[in-house]
Amino acid sequence: MAAAxxxxxxxxxxxxxxxxxxxxxxxxxxLNGFMVIGLTLGAGFFVAVHLIAESGxxxxxxxxxxxxxxxxxxxxxxxxxxLLGAHSLYHWTHTEHLDHIxxxxxxxxxxxxxxxxxFIYLAGWIxxxxxxxxxxxxxxxxxxxxxxxxxxxxxxxxxVFFAITSSTSAWDWLMSIDAHWFSTxxxxxxxxxxxxxxxxxxxxxxVLLQKMGYMNHVNDEHxxxxxxxxxxxxxxxxxxxxxxYLLIWYANIPEETTYYVxxxxxxxTLFYVNVIVCFVAPFFALMxxxxxxxTTWLFYTAIIVFLGHWVDLYLAIMPGAVGAEHSHIGLxxxxxxxxxxxxxxxxxxxxxxxxxxxxxxHPYFKESFxxxxxx
Amino acid sequence: MKSNKFITGVYxxxxxxxxxxxxxxxxxxxxxxxxxxxxxHGLDDVLKIKRSRLPRLGFIAGAxxxxxxxxxxxxxxxxxxxxxFGGKPYLSVPSFIPVTFELAVLFAAISLVFGFLxxxxxxxxxxxxxxxxxxxxDAFLVAIQVNDESEVSxxxxxxxxxxxxxxxxxxxxxxxxxx
Numbered sequence: 227m228a229a230a231x232x233x234x235x236x237x238x239x240x241x242x243x244x245x246x247x248x249x250x251x252x253x254x255x256x257l258n259g260f261m262v263i264g265l266t267l268g269a270g271f272f273v274a275v276h277l278i279a280e281s282g283x284x285x286x287x288x289x290x291x292x293x294x295x296x297x298x299x300x301x302x303x304x305x306x307x308x309l310l311g312a313h314s315l316y317h318w319t320h321t322e323h324l325d326h327i328x329x330x331x332x333x334x335x336x337x338x339x340x341x342x343x344x345f346i347y348l349a350g351w352i353x354x355x356x357x358x359x360x361x362x363x364x365x366x367x368x369x370x371x372x373x374x375x376x377x378x379x380x381x382x383x384x385x386v387f388f389a390i391t392s393s394t395s396a397w398d399w400l401m402s403i404d405a406h407w408f409s410t411x412x413x414x415x416x417x418x419x420x421x422x423x424x425x426x427x428x429x430x431x432x433v434l435l436q437k438m439g440y441m442n443h444v445n446d447e448h449x450x451x452x453x454x455x456x457x458x459x460x461x462x463x464x465x466x467x468x469x470x471y472l473l474i475w476y477a478n479i480p481e482e483t484t485y486y487v488x489x490x491x492x493x494x495t496l497f498y499v500n501v502i503v504c505f506v507a508p509f510f511a512l513m514x515x516x517x518x519x520x521t522t523w524l525f526y527t528a529i530i531v532f533l534g535h536w537v538d539l540y541l542a543i544m545p546g547a548v549g550a551e552h553s554h555i556g557l558x559x560x561x562x563x564x565x566x567x568x569x570x571x572x573x574x575x576x577x578x579x580x581x582x583x584x585x586x587x588h589p590y591f592k593e594s595f596x597x598x599x600x601x
Numbered sequence: 602m603k604s605n606k607f608i609t610g611v612y613x614x615x616x617x618x619x620x621x622x623x624x625x626x627x628x629x630x631x632x633x634x635x636x637x638x639x640x641x642h643g644l645d646d647v648l649k650i651k652r653s654r655l656p657r658l659g660f661i662a663g664a665x666x667x668x669x670x671x672x673x674x675x676x677x678x679x680x681x682x683x684x685x686f687g688g689k690p691y692l693s694v695p696s697f698i699p700v701t702f703e704l705a706v707l708f709a710a711i712s713l714v715f716g717f718l719x720x721x722x723x724x725x726x727x728x729x730x731x732x733x734x735x736x737x738x739d740a741f742l743v744a745i746q747v748n749d750e751s752e753v754s755x756x757x758x759x760x761x762x763x764x765x766x767x768x769x770x771x772x773x774x775x776x777x778x779x780x
Contacts, residue, residue, distance in 0.1 A: 468698060475695050478687060515656070598642075 232568075236561025252311030253547040254559055257539050258566035259308060260399060261423070263301025264416075264539075265570065268424025270295030270355045271388055274381035277358075282593035283451050286444050288362075288585055290431050293577035294424065296359040300573050302348040304566065308399070309341060315547050318405040327406055335402055343398055347391045354384040362585065369587040392417040400539075403546035407485045411470040416542070418466055422459045422504075423535040426528040429456065431574065433525040440583055443595070446519045450599045453518025456508060456528060464505035489541055492550020496537055503534030515599075536563065605772055606747040607633065608756045609732050610765025611740050615641045617764050618741040622647050624763035625743065630756060633746040636736035658716045659709045666708025670701045730773045 269291040276284045284291075312319050318328050318335045328335070357380045365373045393413025401412045409415075429452050435441045474482045489497050511527045512518050544553040585591055612618040618641065625632060626647075635648065674697045678684070683691045718724035736742045743765065745756050753770065760768045 468695075472695050472698065476687075478689075513660070515652075 232561075232564060234561070234565050236557050236564060239557050239561065247552070248311070248314040249548045250552060250558070252308065252314045253543050253553070254562050255311060256305075256308045256315060256399065256547070257536075257543050257559075258563055259301070259304035260543075261536065261539055261563075262566055262570050263298065263305050264420030265424045265427050266295055266298045266301045267351060267388065267392070268421040269428060270298060270351070270358070270384065271392075271421060272424060272428070273358060273362075274355075274384045274388075277377050277381040278385060280378075280590065282590040283448060283597060284594070285585055285588045285591045286448050286594045287428065287432055287441075287452070288588065289578065289581060289583050290428050290435070290441075291424075292359055292362055293574050293580075294427065294431070295355050296577050297570065297573050298348075298351050298355050300570065302352060305399070306344070306348075309344070312337065312340070316402055316405065318402060331405065335405060340398060343394065347395050350387050350391065351384075354380055354387060358384065363581045365585065365587045366582050371589060374589055392420075400542050403543060404485055406481065409470055409474070409482070409485070411466060411473075415463075415466045415470055418459060418463050419535055419538055422456065422463050423532060425452065425455050425459060426531040426535070428452065429524055429528040430532065431578075433521055433528075435578070435583070436521070443584060445595070447597060447599055448594070449521060449524060450515075450518045453512050453524050453527075456524075456531060457512040457518070460505055460508040460512075460531060464501070464509075467501065467505070488545045488550065492545060493541060496541055500534060500537045500541055503530055504538060507531070507534070604746065604748055605774075607732065607744045607771050607773065608747060608753065608760060609745075609769050609771055610743045610760040610763070611733065611735070611767040612743070612765060613740065615741060618743070619643055619647055621763040621765060622743060625745075625759055628759045630745060630759055633744045634730075634732075636732060636742040636744070638736060638739055638741070641741070655713055655716055655720075659713045662712030663705045663709030667701050667705035669708075670704035671697055674700060732771060732773055 272284075272291045273288060273295055276288070308315060316335075318324065318331065319337060321332075321336075324332070358377060361373050361377050361380065365377075393416075396413045396416035400416060401408065432441060432444060432449075432452070436444065471486065474486060507530050508527055511523070511530075517523045517527075540555070540559075610621070612621060615637065618635070618637070622632065622635065622644075632648065635644065637644070675692060678693075679691045685691075686693075686696075689696070718727075723729070732744050733740060733742050743760070745760070747753055747756065747770075757768050757770075
């Protein structure tokens with residue numbers, strides 16, 4: 227709560243002193259809204275994919291991922307306001323003066339369809355994950371295996387739905403800021419960014435809960451596996467980053483390179499910091515076996531990755547929506563992010579209290595203590 | 602030269618093997634080798650085998666491969682045979698990334714395979730000691746080296762009391778493996 231107050235004060239300070247115009251204001255609302263909904267969706271995907279794969283190890287930390295994922299509604303509340311600022315964010319909404327390219331795209335990029343799509347995404351995600359969470363909590367009192375099978379059904383539908391909507395929502399909310407530009411990798415790139423970020427946040431919450439004296443059943447092996455997850459998907463993020471960059475760099479077509487030109491010219495430091503913090507740092511920090519098993523080391527690496535993906539989103543949004551001359555990281559940016567993260571953390575902790583932290587009736591719960599990572 | 606005499610005990614179950622090994626070690630007898638038809642969980646801990654150093658070899662070889670690949674491309678495209686590809690600079694780092702990555706992986710993989718084979722003394726043409734051919738089928742075998750004839754009776758006794766179902770003295774010869 228204190229963090230929320232600090233964030234709120236900083237936001238106000240930044241707003242009144244920083245000369246925040248409409249573009250910068252709405253761009254920040256979008257950045258933090260997308261970050262929060264990305265975190266919840268990534269955690270939801272984590273739960274769903276592990277239920278489908280019937281994996282054992284993650285059942286010990288499943289309740290954290292579930293609690294984060296069950297806040298998709300919060301992310302929805304945070305992302306919906308961008309409709310009010312759409313005119314500042316998306317220049318394809320200026321329907322009165324569109325060039326030929328954007329006129330051709332109007333079949334997809336128009337306001338009514340944009341709102342309809344947003345409604346479908348949010349409704350689908352909330353409905354499906356609400357059911358996963360509900361059934362999972364029911365299994366606390368009812369050890370019936372039928373519940374597990376229902377969980378798997380909902381998870382399957384969630385994954386299929388999310389596979390499509392994660393890409394299209396990334397096009398809608400982020401890629402359409404630079405409406406002339408397009409990249410077929412963008413959806414996956416954004417998705418993997420939010421997934422890595424939510425793994426980092428799962429680790430952060432796990433460590434915080436352990437400091438408070440909960441989740442003591444989680445042992446080094448589970449930490450090790452979470453570390454591997456963060457390590458592996460950071461590499462995968464870098465793979466997609468390079469794939470997108472390399473192809474555009476090679477082809478050297480003006481309509482594609484413009485995306486990177488604006489980012490390298492106006493945001494040179496952040497552009498390289500992004501890659502270093504999201505890839506190089508976790509790559510070397512988590513390469514050795516021992517580092518993945520040290521709670522503090524893993525915790526700080528997760529925080530670094532989390533900050534890195536904030537920069538990633540900043541670079542995705544600001545150059546197009548605000549422009550290089552007007553955007554900088556000031557009090558307003560920091561304050562609003564602190565505020566959003568604080569609200570997010572508050573609701574995650576609240577969700578954590580709603581069920582046992584130990585999903586004892588999960589059929590693979592015992593199995594999650596019966597394995598060891600090879601030396 | 603160390604003696605070529607061994608006493609072997611055969612087990613038919615991996616759980617019996619693990620408890621048996623602990624009993625043998627409690628009596629202060631060091632085990633030369635254990636042969637099993639499949640990897641037995643917990644065997645490394647019981648035998649106090651240290652963590653493998655192979656990952657370090659892999660890291661060093663991978664880093665070496667990456668650096669070499671990058672340096673080679675730099676040399677080729679700026680010194681040895683500069684070609685202008687689509688107006689790009691000669692030293693265009695992004696285009697080097699895939700090759701650098703592939704060679705780092707290749708170096709690491711090859712070094713790991715051969716490092717493992719050499720360090721473990723296995724592989725085509727390497728001499729092996731065969732205690733009992735049934736260990737490739739379904740038998741678990743504990744081999745204890747005999748350095749002194751007076752130990753034989755003691756070791757045999759310990760082995761049988763530790764649950765080994767067949768205890769034998771063998772003098773295997775190092776054989777060239779049939780390739």
